[in-house]
Amino acid sequence: xxxxxxxxxxxxxxxxxxxxxxxxxxxxxxxxxxxxxxxxxxxxxxxxxxxxxxxxxxxxxxxxxxxxxxxxxxxxxxxxxxxxxxxxxxxxxxxxxxxxxxxxxxxxxxxxxxxxxxxxxxxxxxxxxxxxxxxxxxxxxxxxxxxxxxxxxxxxxxxxxxxxxxxxxxxxxxxxxxxxxxxxxxxxxxxxxxxxx
Numbered sequence: 001x002x003x004x005x006x007x008x009x010x011x012x013x014x015x016x017x018x019x020x021x022x023x024x025x026x027x028x029x030x031x032x033x034x035x036x037x038x039x040x041x042x043x044x045x046x047x048x049x050x051x052x053x054x055x056x057x058x059x060x061x062x063x064x065x066x067x068x069x070x071x072x073x074x075x076x077x078x079x080x081x082x083x084x085x086x087x088x089x090x091x092x093x094x095x096x097x098x099x100x101x102x103x104x105x106x107x108x109x110x111x112x113x114x115x116x117x118x119x120x121x122x123x124x125x126x127x128x129x130x131x132x133x134x135x136x137x138x139x140x141x142x143x144x145x146x147x148x149x150x151x152x153x154x155x156x157x158x159x160x161x162x163x164x165x166x167x168x169x170x171x172x173x174x175x176x177x178x179x180x181x182x183x184x185x186x187x188x189x190x191x192x193x194x195x196x197x
Contacts, residue, residue, distance in 0.1 A: 005052060018153070019069070026075075069095070089156065093167070094150040097124075100178060104122070126185075131184060
């Protein structure tokens with residue numbers, strides 16, 4: 001998701017912040033300290049990566065963050081004793097927005113018979129720019145949606161089954177809104193590119 005200034009770093013910052021809370025609750029002090037160090041360094045980096053960016057993650061930085069977040073997702077949830085089924089789905093909700101973005105882009109590339117590894121302008125961030133939002137507004141909206149989904153995931157471990165279902169429905173509604181925004185952007189792009197009659 002490193003396709004716009006601040007996108008990958010900002011989402012990673014939200015995810016790492018939520019993982020600090022999860023790791024604190026799980027009592028994994030050493031892993032929590034590693035997470036805090038990464039959070040603090042990423043916070044400093046984001047000062048220069050916010051739109052318009054002066055520094056960039058590049059493949060090495062974004063791959064490292066992806067590996068770190070996947071490792072922390074496992075350590076913060078699946079290493080707990082007596083973990084509930086809803087609680088074990090916490091990482092999926094914390095990463096719901098970027099996972100949905102990647103899944104949507106891969107689906108579009110497959111449908112168009114394009115390579116999964118060749119970049120295009122079908123990411124959620126590009127769609128928001130097409131709708132007229134500025135890069136800063138697009139980033140703010142993406143980070144807000146990521147935080148709302150992530151906070152829902154954070155609560156899963158402390159909720160009854162009925163309330164956990166309500167949180168899942170809330171996240172699905174957010175993803176549906178993202179889908180509608182993407183469709184609106186596609187429709188706008190088709191109208192703009194259609195020849196005048």
